[in-house]
Amino acid sequence: MRDTIAPLLDVAQLKTVFHTRSGAVHAVNSVSFSVAPGELVGVVGESGSGKSVTMMSLMNLLPRSAEIVGGEVLFEGRDVRAMNRAELLRLRGRDVGFVFQDPMTSLNPVFTVGRQITERLRKHMNMSKAEAKMRAAELLSLVGISDAARRLQDYPHQFSGGMRQRVVIAIALACDPKLLIADEPTTALDVTIQAQIIALVRDLRQKLDMGIVWITHDLGVVAGIADRVIVMYAGQIVEQGPVRELFARPQHPYTRALLETLPSVTGARSERLRTIEGQPPSLGGAPDRCPFAPRCAHTFGRCLTENPQRIEVGGGHDVACWWDPQTGEMRHV
Amino acid sequence: MFAFTIRRLLFAIPTLLAISFIIFAILDLAPSDPTGNLPLTISPEVRAQIRSSLGLDEPFPIRYLLWLKQFFINEPLNLIEGWTGWTLGDGERMRVTSWATRSPVVDLIIERMPQTLWVVGMSQVIAIVIAVPIGVISAYKQYSWFDQIGTFVSMVGFSIPTFFTGLVFIVLFSVHLQWFPSIYDTNHVIDSWDSFVFQIKQMIMPTMVLALATAAQLSRYMRASMLDNLQQDYVRTARAKGLTERVVVMIHVLRNSMIPVVTVIALNIPTIFGGAIITEQIFRVNGIGQLLIIGIQGADIPLVQTLTFIFAVLIVLFNLIADVLYGILDPRIRYE
Numbered sequence: 224m225r226d227t228i229a230p231l232l233d234v235a236q237l238k239t240v241f242h243t244r245s246g247a248v249h250a251v252n253s254v255s256f257s258v259a260p261g262e263l264v265g266v267v268g269e270s271g272s273g274k275s276v277t278m279m280s281l282m283n284l285l286p287r288s289a290e291i292v293g294g295e296v297l298f299e300g301r302d303v304r305a306m307n308r309a310e311l312l313r314l315r316g317r318d319v320g321f322v323f324q325d326p327m328t329s330l331n332p333v334f335t336v337g338r339q340i341t342e343r344l345r346k347h348m349n350m351s352k353a354e355a356k357m358r359a360a361e362l363l364s365l366v367g368i369s370d371a372a373r374r375l376q377d378y379p380h381q382f383s384g385g386m387r388q389r390v391v392i393a394i395a396l397a398c399d400p401k402l403l404i405a406d407e408p409t410t411a412l413d414v415t416i417q418a419q420i421i422a423l424v425r426d427l428r429q430k431l432d433m434g435i436v437w438i439t440h441d442l443g444v445v446a447g448i449a450d451r452v453i454v455m456y457a458g459q460i461v462e463q464g465p466v467r468e469l470f471a472r473p474q475h476p477y478t479r480a481l482l483e484t485l486p487s488v489t490g491a492r493s494e495r496l497r498t499i500e501g502q503p504p505s506l507g508g509a510p511d512r513c514p515f516a517p518r519c520a521h522t523f524g525r526c527l528t529e530n531p532q533r534i535e536v537g538g539g540h541d542v543a544c545w546w547d548p549q550t551g552e553m554r555h556v
Numbered sequence: 557m558f559a560f561t562i563r564r565l566l567f568a569i570p571t572l573l574a575i576s577f578i579i580f581a582i583l584d585l586a587p588s589d590p591t592g593n594l595p596l597t598i599s600p601e602v603r604a605q606i607r608s609s610l611g612l613d614e615p616f617p618i619r620y621l622l623w624l625k626q627f628f629i630n631e632p633l634n635l636i637e638g639w640t641g642w643t644l645g646d647g648e649r650m651r652v653t654s655w656a657t658r659s660p661v662v663d664l665i666i667e668r669m670p671q672t673l674w675v676v677g678m679s680q681v682i683a684i685v686i687a688v689p690i691g692v693i694s695a696y697k698q699y700s701w702f703d704q705i706g707t708f709v710s711m712v713g714f715s716i717p718t719f720f721t722g723l724v725f726i727v728l729f730s731v732h733l734q735w736f737p738s739i740y741d742t743n744h745v746i747d748s749w750d751s752f753v754f755q756i757k758q759m760i761m762p763t764m765v766l767a768l769a770t771a772a773q774l775s776r777y778m779r780a781s782m783l784d785n786l787q788q789d790y791v792r793t794a795r796a797k798g799l800t801e802r803v804v805v806m807i808h809v810l811r812n813s814m815i816p817v818v819t820v821i822a823l824n825i826p827t828i829f830g831g832a833i834i835t836e837q838i839f840r841v842n843g844i845g846q847l848l849i850i851g852i853q854g855a856d857i858p859l860v861q862t863l864t865f866i867f868a869v870l871i872v873l874f875n876l877i878a879d880v881l882y883g884i885l886d887p888r889i890r891y892e
Contacts, residue, residue, distance in 0.1 A: 284795055316798020323796075328789040332888055333811050343797040378887040394797065 229300065230257035231402055231434045232281070237294035239273075239280045248506045250276045250289065252458040255533075258402065263428060263435040265449030265466070267442060267481070271503055273458035274438045275324075278404050282315050299401070316347035320395030320433075324407040326387035330379040336363075336390050337375030343397045362393040367423060385416035389423070396427065402434045409444065421448060442485055446470060451539075454478050457504055457514035460533065464540030474542035476519045513545070521546040523553050557883060557890070564876050575868045576627075579861055580620050588855040590655045610655060626652045627862065631662050656856040664847060664859065665866070669829075671742055672836070672843030675759055676828045679766035684821060687771040691778020691817075695786060696805055706775065713772025722765045722838040729761060736761050740841040762839040766832050770824065777820050781813040788812075815885045822878035826870035 239251035251273045258264050266274045279285050281296050281303065296303040298314060306314065323329040331339060340362060341355035350358065356375065363371035366389040379387055388408060395403055405424070409417040425448055428435060439445060445452055445466065452469045454462040454477065462475040473479045480499045501518035513519070516526040525545050533541045534554065547554045590610060591603045611619060630649040637644055651660040690710075694703040713721075730738035737758050746752050785791070786809055794804045833845035840846075844863065851859035883889045 279792075282796065284792055312798045312800060314798070315796055319796075321793070321796035323789060323793060325789060329793045331790040331794065331808050331812070333815075333886060334808075342799065347798055380888045391793070394793070 232258040233297040265445035268455035320400035322405040682767040683770035687774035690775040695782030710772040
């Protein structure tokens with residue numbers, strides 16, 4: 224199905240580098256993926272694996288110290304990196320919505336919530352003040368905030384954390400985006416609020432039919448909502464596949480280890496939580512070997528001399544690893 | 557907010573009473589003698605009579621209470637009479653009188669006020685107009701050549717005292733280039749275009765000396781505050797909404813960055829009224845600062861007392877104004 228529909232977002236060989244005092248840090252390394260219209264792609268990986276930087280690179284929302292050094296980002300076939308300032312602003316404003324991790328800090332404290340929503344509507348939908356206000360109230364009720372018209376005049380600090388995240392989602396949805404990028408939208412929230420936000424996004428997705436990229440480090444969340452999963456490690460995509468396929472047949476040792484770290488509901492209580500031994504590698508220097516090799520239980524000589532490319536293993540599922548879990552031997556590629 | 561302001565104003569009364577007592581007591585303890593400057597030929601008996609006529613043989617509490625009455629009741633009534641032309645009571649009141657000039661202290665201050673307000677006030681306005689854009693651009697283009705030069709100039713303005721920059725300005729612009737007069741002429745009357753130009757010319761040097769020092773300080777505050785806010789998450793949200801950089805920086809970031817800077821500006825305003833003592837002295841601007849110096853040198857206790865106390869009132873008042881402004885600018889702060 225993926226091949227028959229033109230992708231909404233197509234990213235190829237994206238490379239982003241942070242310039243630091245101790246040299247270049249390769250935060251995103253030859254990352255390629257695509258998102259189909261209406262598809263929900265989950266991106267998982269531990270902190271520092273480059274999930275957020277990848278997504279910020281798409282619309283060039285990077286901090287000043289970061290630079291995109293290579294690759295191609297196509298949004299509906301248009302080259303985002305080649306766009307001029309006005310086109311990029313229009314793309315950010317109209318076609319893509321962002322939801323960030325911490326709702327406590329991602330809203331401007333000195334402006335009312337209403338103003339922060341209408342600002343976008345007025346700039347990108349050419350609405351009058353009154354129209355924008357009506358639409359903003361609609362959006363707030365859409366994300367489940369009651370008494371929406373009155374709450375438009377409230378400031379962010381007058382909302383609770385979960386409510387603020389709903390406001391951020393309302394801003395993201397303001398111009399009916401084709402793509403929603405949610406960067407750990409539930410990480411800063413407590414578990415019950417988290418469940419509400421996930422239910423909300425699932426509901427909105429059906430109503431609005433938009434592509435969603437959902438970044439998280441919570442495999443449980445991904446299993447519940449995603450169509451397809453991307454696993455990132457050390458700035459690279461190490462495995463990618465449809466959600467059922469990937470959870471049923473994890474290929475990469477890192478994905479397998481991640482799945483093993485999930486605490487089991489049925490397991491004995493006294494059992495210690497499992498962890499992946501070791502630390503993620505530092506990302507200085509271009510990688511000439513598999514970044515997971517130092518922590519991997521199945522390392523071959525080849526892992527230390529050559530960084531594996533992603534190989535299709537069937538059913539839209541691919542993995543970047545020399546080890547074949549079926550045979551326990553090295554793949555012959 | 558209104559209730560908060562009223563409560564703070566009421567709280568200011570005991571604060572100011574305490575301050576007035578401390579000022580009065582300290583100046584009273586100072587070993588100064590109002591007859592000290594008189595010729596030695598005047599006999600001790602005459603000196604004692606002079607002191608008695610100044611009320612100095614009354615005990616300390618009586619003198620303090622009398623001063624309070626003069627300052628808080630007589631002087632305001634007198635001001636009201638002056639403004640409205642009414643006569644309240646019999647119009648005969650004891651006023652706070654300067655020992656040196658025998659004229660009422662408040663009249664002296666009112667005479668001196670315009671010069672100080674023009675020169676020092678204008679310097680504050682110029683400082684703000686210069687400092688805010690410099691701070692914004694320096695922060696937005698951090699470590700650029702603009703920022704480096706701005707940082708250098710700020711450090712220079714910050715670390716070189718005004719008496720030095722004042723003299724450098726005089727040597728450079730008055731002595732060598734002869735662009736501006738080195739002495740401020742207070743008697744100058746503006747009645748034509750030429751006299752207006754002259755007024756501007758004579759104001760430029762003292763104003764710029766003070767503005768440089770203040771702008772150096774303010775631009776650093778502005779830069780630090782902008783840098784702090786540029787890194788906030790809400791800036792990324794604003795950019796992600798597709799807003800132009802101009803809107804992101806000049807509306808979202810600037811509004812947040814102004815909060816601490818406005819407080820600094822408000823707390824600086826009493827110094828405008830207080831005059832810039834050293835700068836006024838260098839350029840011979842006969843403003844409040846110079847009046848205070850003359851009062852101190854001549855042991856003119858009533859003058860010094862009154863001026864010091866007026867500064868205290870202004871500081872308390874502008875502290876309150878800074879707090880109220882803070883509440884207006886930052887919706888998270890609401891005083892109950």
